[in-house]
Amino acid sequence: MAIPDFYLDAEYWKKIDSLCTKRVSVSKDDPKMKEQLKDADCVLVNPFGFVMDKSIIDMAPHLKFIDVLATAYGKVDTVHAKKKGITVSNIPGYSTESVAEFVFGILLEHLREIERAKQQGRKGPYSEVGYQATEIKGKIFGVFGTGRIGLRVAELANAFGADTRYYSRQRKKELEKLGIKYEEPDALLEKCDIISLHFALAKETENFLNSERIKKLKKSVIVINLAPVEFVDYDALEERLKKGELTYVFDHSDEMPEPVIKRLSKYKNFIAYPPIAYISKEARIAKQEIFIENIKGFLKGAPTNKVN
Amino acid sequence: MAIPDFYLDAEYWKKIDSLCTKRVSVSKDDPKMKEQLKDADCVLVNPFGFVMDKSIIDMAPHLKFIDVLATAYGKVDTVHAKKKGITVSNIPGYSTESVAEFVFGILLEHLREIERAKQQGRKGPYSEVGYQATEIKGKIFGVFGTGRIGLRVAELANAFGADTRYYSRQRKKELEKLGIKYEEPDALLEKCDIISLHFALAKETENFLNSERIKKLKKSVIVINLAPVEFVDYDALEERLKKGELTYVFDHSDEMPEPVIKRLSKYKNFIAYPPIAYISKEARIAKQEIFIENIKGFLKGAPTNKVN
Numbered sequence: 001m002a003i004p005d006f007y008l009d010a011e012y013w014k015k016i017d018s019l020c021t022k023r024v025s026v027s028k029d030d031p032k033m034k035e036q037l038k039d040a041d042c043v044l045v046n047p048f049g050f051v052m053d054k055s056i057i058d059m060a061p062h063l064k065f066i067d068v069l070a071t072a073y074g075k076v077d078t079v080h081a082k083k084k085g086i087t088v089s090n091i092p093g094y095s096t097e098s099v100a101e102f103v104f105g106i107l108l109e110h111l112r113e114i115e116r117a118k119q120q121g122r123k124g125p126y127s128e129v130g131y132q133a134t135e136i137k138g139k140i141f142g143v144f145g146t147g148r149i150g151l152r153v154a155e156l157a158n159a160f161g162a163d164t165r166y167y168s169r170q171r172k173k174e175l176e177k178l179g180i181k182y183e184e185p186d187a188l189l190e191k192c193d194i195i196s197l198h199f200a201l202a203k204e205t206e207n208f209l210n211s212e213r214i215k216k217l218k219k220s221v222i223v224i225n226l227a228p229v230e231f232v233d234y235d236a237l238e239e240r241l242k243k244g245e246l247t248y249v250f251d252h253s254d255e256m257p258e259p260v261i262k263r264l265s266k267y268k269n270f271i272a273y274p275p276i277a278y279i280s281k282e283a284r285i286a287k288q289e290i291f292i293e294n295i296k297g298f299l300k301g302a303p304t305n306k307v308n
Numbered sequence: 309m310a311i312p313d314f315y316l317d318a319e320y321w322k323k324i325d326s327l328c329t330k331r332v333s334v335s336k337d338d339p340k341m342k343e344q345l346k347d348a349d350c351v352l353v354n355p356f357g358f359v360m361d362k363s364i365i366d367m368a369p370h371l372k373f374i375d376v377l378a379t380a381y382g383k384v385d386t387v388h389a390k391k392k393g394i395t396v397s398n399i400p401g402y403s404t405e406s407v408a409e410f411v412f413g414i415l416l417e418h419l420r421e422i423e424r425a426k427q428q429g430r431k432g433p434y435s436e437v438g439y440q441a442t443e444i445k446g447k448i449f450g451v452f453g454t455g456r457i458g459l460r461v462a463e464l465a466n467a468f469g470a471d472t473r474y475y476s477r478q479r480k481k482e483l484e485k486l487g488i489k490y491e492e493p494d495a496l497l498e499k500c501d502i503i504s505l506h507f508a509l510a511k512e513t514e515n516f517l518n519s520e521r522i523k524k525l526k527k528s529v530i531v532i533n534l535a536p537v538e539f540v541d542y543d544a545l546e547e548r549l550k551k552g553e554l555t556y557v558f559d560h561s562d563e564m565p566e567p568v569i570k571r572l573s574k575y576k577n578f579i580a581y582p583p584i585a586y587i588s589k590e591a592r593i594a595k596q597e598i599f600i601e602n603i604k605g606f607l608k609g610a611p612t613n614k615v616n
Binding site: 097098101102104105106108109111112113114115117118119120121122123125126127128131132133134135136137138155156159160161252265271272273274275276279280281282283 | 405406409410412413414416417419420421422423425426427428429430431433434435436439440441442443444445446463464467468469560569573579580581582583584587588589590591
């Protein structure tokens with residue numbers, strides 16, 4: 001078993017060691033990698049630090065199983081793996097609740113000026129003068145992309161009493177049973193007071209928030225984007241941020257070009273968070289548990305969460 | 309009609325003027341008050357600025373109706389008013405959603421370190437290192453007092469997937485149908501991970517969070533208190549804050565003694581907000597609408613929201 005360097009809690013390393021005869025750690029760009037991988041029949045991959053492309057897969061002639069420590073497995077060449085009879089498993093859904101709850105945390109922060117209020121509460125005055133707020137209830141709340149996370153966000157928005165609607169490539173009966181209506185993306189975008197984007201990266205949704213669509217967004221709309229940032233036309237976004245017509249809240253990892261984030265950060269309603277939406281104790285435990293279960297499943301000949 | 313000084317949107321002043329023949333403004337401690345009230349048949353009261361006690365009621369011999377611009381009407385002597393055949397109406401429920409949403413805003417702020425993350429997001433680094441969080445889902449969430457607001461908080465906690473339970477003087481079937489169980493207060497307090505207090509001020513709940521109960525709270529419990537602050541033994545609270553065993557989040561108005569708030573503010577997990585929970589555009593409109601409807605109801609001989 002070979003493991004490109006990444007982080008697990010000690011108890012999970014123990015579990016891994018109980019499942020394999022030998023464990024080798026592999027580092028990115030290590031000239032010894034070929035030697036390290038030559039006997040590996042299983043590779044555990046942290047795709048945030050490691051690209052498991054064709055050339056690396058080919059360094060491991062005995063490889064049968066790749067276990068990805070993430071939901072996203074785009075950095076593993078699953079097609080090439082499949083050709084070579086290598087199973088790839090990922091970890092779906094471990095952070096669903098964590099991300100969905102974070103959406104409402106940052107939405108309510110904005111609607112209720114919680115950062116400012118908390119700071120004021122440290123030293124006073126304990127006065128409500130100057131605060132304005134709106135409620136989630138009654139707002140048109142559009143969820144775009146209803147995989148596990150988007151689905152959960154839609155359920156919660158509905159529980160808050162928002163007029164919740166969704167667009168997704170596939171219709172979701174479980175949402176429609178709750179009264180959450182499907183709408184075509186352009187029609188829905190124009191009427192939303194709150195938008196939450198949850199597309200996975202895919203050809204069809206690339207540049208989803210293009211210039212034309214951004215121009216049509218309702219005045220004072222709040223756009224929450226915890227999905228990859230490739231969807232957005234930043235020039236069009238800036239035009240509306242400049243006029244104070246839109247609030248854009250997102251968690252920033254490394255996909256967004258540094259000069260763009262610097263340029264837009266001068267607008268008060270451009271709100272960047274560090275990429276912490278997926279972080280919770282519960283998500284962390286679930287992620288590692290599923291990771292280990294995937295290994296056990298593969299060893300038993302019944303792979304779980306296979307993606308290729 | 310006589311109106312102790314308070315604030316309404318212009319359109320509501322117009323509505324009031326369309327309902328009465330003469331409008332007089334009355335200020336607290338104004339020596340001319342008796343003269344101003346002598347012909348009043350209706351008094352509109354903002355109880356945050358004005359105590360409508362027996363002596364003031366007696367200044368208005370023609371008084372038939374007191375309309376209170378708040379849910380709480382404790383500053384009006386309703387018993388004396390009743391004896392004199394004066395109807396008192398209040399405004400129940402206008403801020404239910406606003407307060408319930410705020411509970412989850414400040415809870416998620418704490419669970420996800422949103423203030424810190426937002427500040428970090430302004431200048432970077434855009435890194436998740438150092439963040440820890442827990443989810444609402446799965447936590448034992450106790451709601452104490454299930455009037456309109458507590459009821460709504462319990463529904464929302466349940467929607468988030470918390471193991472939600474309640475204590476209230478009256479059993480609430482609508483909660484039990486959702487699987488939210490009633491428990492006796494002492495048994496419930498001890499097991500909660502999250503506590504949200506929503507008692508109205510009353511003899512039975514005075515000093516509810518007494519020293520003995522505070523000592524028994526679970527380690528790392530979060531106590532949210534958007535109700536009046538008379539319930540809490542601050543010395544016992546300080547003992548647990550000092551050890552970092554408890555988080556206390558509340559919105560501070562003028563009930564809490566200044567030296568106590570100063571003393572406790574040095575603890576990071578003593579989190580005071582200005583009293584903004586009830587503030588939202590929707591609540592503000594609903595409040596004024598109901599206020600006017602109360603006047604209309606009284607004039608038609610069918611008083612609404614009568615409290616005496």
